[in-house]
Amino acid sequence: MKVSVIGLGKLGACYAAFCAERGHDVIGVDVNKKNVDAINRGEAPVEETDLARYVERNKKRLRATLDIEKAVRESDISLIVVPTPSNKDGSFSVDFVTSACKSIGKAIAKKKSYHLVTLVSTVLPGDSREQIIPALERASGKKIGEQFGYVYAPSLIAIGDILHNLEEPDFLFLGASDEKANHVMTRFYETLYAAREPEHMSIESAELAKISLNAYVTMKITFANVLGSLSERIPNADVDEITTAIGKDKRVGRHYFKSGLGYGGPCFPRDNFAFAYTAKKRGLRAPVALAVHATNKEIPLQTATFLDQIMKKAGATRIGFLGVSYKPKTPYTEESQALQIAKIMRKKGYAIAIYEPLNLNEAKSIFATTAAYASSMKELVRMSDVLFVSNPDGLFKEIPKVIGTQKRIIVDPWGMFEKESLRKNISYVPIGRGSLGKARLTATARKKR
Secondary structure (H helix, E strand, O other): OEEEEEOOOHHHHHHHHHHHHOOOEEEEEOOOHHHHHHHHOOOOOOOOOOHHHHHHHOOOOEEEEOOHHHHHHOOOEEEEOOOOOEOOOOOEOOHHHHHHHHHHHHHHHHOOOOEEEEEOOOOOOOHHHHHHHHHHHHHHOOOOOOOEEEEEOOOOOOOOOHHHHHHOOOOOEEEEOOHHHHHHHHHHHHHHHOOOOOEEEOHHHHHHHHHHHHHHHHHHHHHHHHHHHHHHOOOOOOHHHHHHHHOOOOOOOOOOOOOOOOOOOOOHHHHHHHHHHHHHHOOOOOHHHHHHHHHHHHHHHHHHHHHHHHHHHHOOOEEEEEOOOOOOOOOOOOOOHHHHHHHHHHHOOOEEEEEOOOOOHHHHHHHHHHEEEOOOHHHHHHHOOEEEOOOOOHHHHHHHHHHOOOOEEEEEOOOOOOHHHOOOOEEEEEOOOOHHHHHHHHHHHHHHO
16 A cells, blocks of 8 residues: 655654555655655654664655655555644644645545545544544545545554554554545554454544543553652652552553653643543533643652752752653653753752753753753763652663762652662662651651650
8 A cells, every 4th residue: 555644753754664664655744854855865854762773674665755745646545643732721733734634635636546534643522523624625625435535543652662652552443434434444454453453433532532541541640649649758658569569450550550750741741631621622621630730740849849858958969860851762851840850959059960861952952051961870970969860761770880889869759779789878769668758757756755
C-alpha cells in the first residue's frame, strides 16, 4: 500500500519510518523544509530513540515533499499527524488539521480511485464530525463514504519509546466513517500488526477513548504520588512497599503506579485538562480530573519545600539536578517538574547545577548564567552538595560509584537505590519512605526527655 504521512514531527516521522519498515512505500509531508530534506537524505528529522536507524535502513521506501497534494495523489491512504495545540480553556485547536484537509481534499477531487484519510492526531469528541470531515468534503466536492473515507485512529505512544510503542501496542482502536473505511483501515493495520485485531467503534467513541485513557492514567500516577506524600509523613511507612503490594491486586495493577515526581510532557497534562473541558461542554462536571490536575501542579512546590529542609539541615548551598527532561530517554522538557523545582530552588537562593545527558539547551534558555551546567555526572558531583534524582533514568544508578568516597547527600523521589548498599559517606534520603515522619518522631522523643 502507498502511504502519505502529513506531518514529520516526533510522532509523524516515526509513523512514516514504521510504515516503511513494514514494507510500504511512504511519502512524508511537512511545512518545514529541514524535515523534508533530512528524510530525503536518509536522516532522522527529529530526535527519537531508534528513529535514525529506521530511516536509514528504509530510505529506498521513504521520501518526503513539501507538496501535500502531490503526496495524496501518489498514495492510497493519508495519515494526518499534525499538532493540535491546547487552547486556554482546555480544548484543542484543529486549525492545522483542517488546513491540511483543504490540500488533501483538493487532491482527492482530482483522484478517480478511492482514498482513505486517517487522523492520528488527538482531537476532542465531535471534532471529526463537526469540523474535519466537513473540511474534507468542502475541499474535495465529494461526500464521505463514496470516493473517500475517514478514520480516527490515534496512537498510544510515549515520547522516547514511540517506535517501540508502534511496534508493540497494548491494543489498537479506531472509529470509521463507514464500513468501507473501516475495512480498508483494518486491512492496513493487518500489514502493520499481523494478527492484531483493533477495537472497532464510532468516531466519537474513539475520540473520547483517547483522552479518557490518559485522564485515567494521570489519576493513577497522582494517587501514587499522594500516597508517597502521606508515607513520607508516617514513621516507617514506605510507599514502594505499599504500591508493590496493592499493585498485585488485579483491580489496581503495577503499571504507572509508582511514587515519584508528577507527570509532564506533551500529552498527559493537556489530555487530562481536555477531559474536564469535554465534560463541561456537555453540561457535566469532572471534579476528579480537575483534582488530579490541581494535585499534580502542587508537587514541584512540595518537593522544593522538602529539599529546602534537607539543604538547611545539612548547611548545604549547592544542589545538582540529575536530569531535567520530563521523563527518561527523551530530550524534551515540556511540563517538566524537574525544571519547575530547579526554578523554585534558585529563587530560594541555592546554587543550581544541571546534568542532562540528552539536551541542556532548554535548561540553558531558562537559567542562562544563573545555573551551572555539567557535562558529566562526575562534574555534577563536583558542583553539588546535594544531588537530586529528578529523572529516573537508569543511567543515574551509577551516581553512587561516581561519588566514590566523597561526602554527598542524594535525595531521591523514585526510590532508585537500596540504602544498605550505599557507602556511609553518602546520606540517602528517599522521598516517600517516612523520613519526615521519622524526623518528627525523633523530635518528639527529644522533647519528652
